[in-house]
Amino acid sequence: MSVYRKSRSNAPAGFFECEAKGLLWLKQAESLGGPHVANVIGWEDDYLDIDQIDAVSPDAESAYEFGRQLARMHDSGAESFGAAPAGYSGTCYFGPLQDPVPMATGVWDNAVQYFAEGRLVPMVRMGIERGILTAADLRMTNRLIERIPEILGNAAQDKPARIHGDLWSGNVMWTSDESGKTHAVLIDPAAHGGHREEDLAMLELFGSPYMKETIDGYLSVHPLKEGYERRFRFWQLYPIAGHCVFFAGSYVNQFRTTVDSYL
Numbered sequence: 001m002s003v004y005r006k007s008r009s010n011a012p013a014g015f016f017e018c019e020a021k022g023l024l025w026l027k028q029a030e031s032l033g034g035p036h037v038a039n040v041i042g043w044e045d046d047y048l049d050i051d052q053i054d055a056v057s058p059d060a061e062s063a064y065e066f067g068r069q070l071a072r073m074h075d076s077g078a079e080s081f082g083a084a085p086a087g088y089s090g091t092c093y094f095g096p097l098q099d100p101v102p103m104a105t106g107v108w109d110n111a112v113q114y115f116a117e118g119r120l121v122p123m124v125r126m127g128i129e130r131g132i133l134t135a136a137d138l139r140m141t142n143r144l145i146e147r148i149p150e151i152l153g154n155a156a157q158d159k160p161a162r163i164h165g166d167l168w169s170g171n172v173m174w175t176s177d178e179s180g181k182t183h184a185v186l187i188d189p190a191a192h193g194g195h196r197e198e199d200l201a202m203l204e205l206f207g208s209p210y211m212k213e214t215i216d217g218y219l220s221v222h223p224l225k226e227g228y229e230r231r232f233r234f235w236q237l238y239p240i241a242g243h244c245v246f247f248a249g250s251y252v253n254q255f256r257t258t259v260d261s262y263l
Helices: 015-032 060-075 111-129 135-146 148-157 196-205 211-221 228-235 237-247 250-260
Strands: 003-007 040-044 047-051 092-094 101-103 161-163 172-176 182-186 192-194
Touching (some): 015 040, 015 047, 015 060, 015 161, 060 161, 060 182, 060 196, 060 211, 101 111, 111 135, 111 148, 111 237, 135 250, 148 228, 161 196, 196 237
Antiparallel strands (some): 003 047, 092 101, 172 182
16 A cells, blocks of 8 residues: 655654554554544654555445444543543644644543633633734633533533544545445544544534434444534534634634624
8 A cells, every 4th residue: 555644844742653643542443343544654753654545435324334433433432531642641732734733631530621721721822822812712711611511511421532633524534445335534633532522523613524424323323412413513612713723814703703602
């Protein structure tokens, strides 16, 4: 199989190692029925080599099966909310290749503190440091944080899941096996211990082919707590805040409008 090299000179310390070990960590779940994950060939400080993936178009059946596989990957679990991929102890990252930002890791014992302290607040503060968000945005975010237990309801009791962490549709490739059957392959993770609904919310945020079938497949393996559809918008706040940091523009208003809708 051909090799695909993802590279960047002067990449942040540990960037490609974290991604490689994230792929390997997610791949452990394949034996438990998880989705296919790109094979890691090797990495250095300035590159990561994976198998070249020959892309095809998905269909409803493959999307349904992907949903089932994603649930099994999440079910394989993590030691804690905020846990880094197994075997990695450096800085984790979130964002595009040319502008990744640190993503907090730690040992949070509940989803509320993890998402507030490890995701929302650090990203909003980065937005302030770049002059894109303001102190008023942080105040709004802190008011929202007070409402997280109410927003999550019973979903706050979910155990830490093994999540991809950056699961927009561009990081789900589709290919076919020797028999011609189509299946998903995961690439470019920001893997960590998180809440299972985060990956699904990210898929919905930027659109994913056959999203309904993916959700149906997921629910057939692991039913979500009641009201999950309404919570997706909440989980999307982290990637939206990230897009404020990376790209500014209309994402700033989208972030503010979404936060305000909960206040």
